[in-house]
Amino acid sequence: MPALLRPALTALGVACLVSAASLASSDTAFAQAKQPPAPSQAAPAPAQQQAPALKQIALTDKQIDGVLAAQKDMDAITEKLPQNTAPDQKVIARLEEVAKKHGFASYDDYNSVVDNISLVIGGFDPATKKYVGTDAVIKAQIAQIQTDNKMPAKEKKEVLDELNEALKTPVPAIENKGNIDLVGKYYDKLVAALGDEEN
Known part of the structure; x- marks a missing residue:
C-alpha cells in the first residue's frame, strides 16, 4: 500500500511490519520485501506537520472480519498505485466504496482499525x-539478523540500522488490552492478509 495512503504510522510501520514479516521467514528476500522504506528515505514532510497520534480503539470480531474480507479488494486497488504518491479522487472513492462494502463507515475508519491491528501485531513473537x-x-x-551469515553485509547494515532506529521510536502502550x-485469535489470518501490504 503506498506510504501516503496511511502516513500516521511511518515509524510504527517499520517496527510492526518488520516484526510481522522478517521473523516469519528466514528467507532474506521475503524479509526485505516486507520492509517499508526507512523514515529517512520517505518523502520529507514539512517540519511543522507531524503525523497525528494513533487513536486507539477497542477492536471487535466484526471489525477484524471486515478487514480480512476487504483486504483482497483493497490490495487490488492499491497495488496498482505508484509508490509514494497520493491517490487521486477516483482511487479514494474506490477505497471508500470497498470500506463501506465491508462494514466500515469510511476508508478512514477502515485504516483506523488496520492501524490498531498493526500496533498489536508488532508486539507478537511470530515464532511463538x-x-x-x-x-x-x-x-x-x-539478534537474528546479526547471526545471519547469508545476508549481504550492506543489506544487513541497512536492516540493522532500521531496526535500531525503530527501537528508539517509542511505540504507544496498548490501551485496550482485550x-x-x-x-492473537486471528493472528495467522491477519499476518497472511496484512503481511503483503508493502509489496
Missing part, C-alpha cells in the same frame, strides 16, 4: 505467536 511487546520482537530480530487476545 504470543504477545511479548514490540521492543522484545525488535531485539529478537536484531485487543491483544482478539488479534
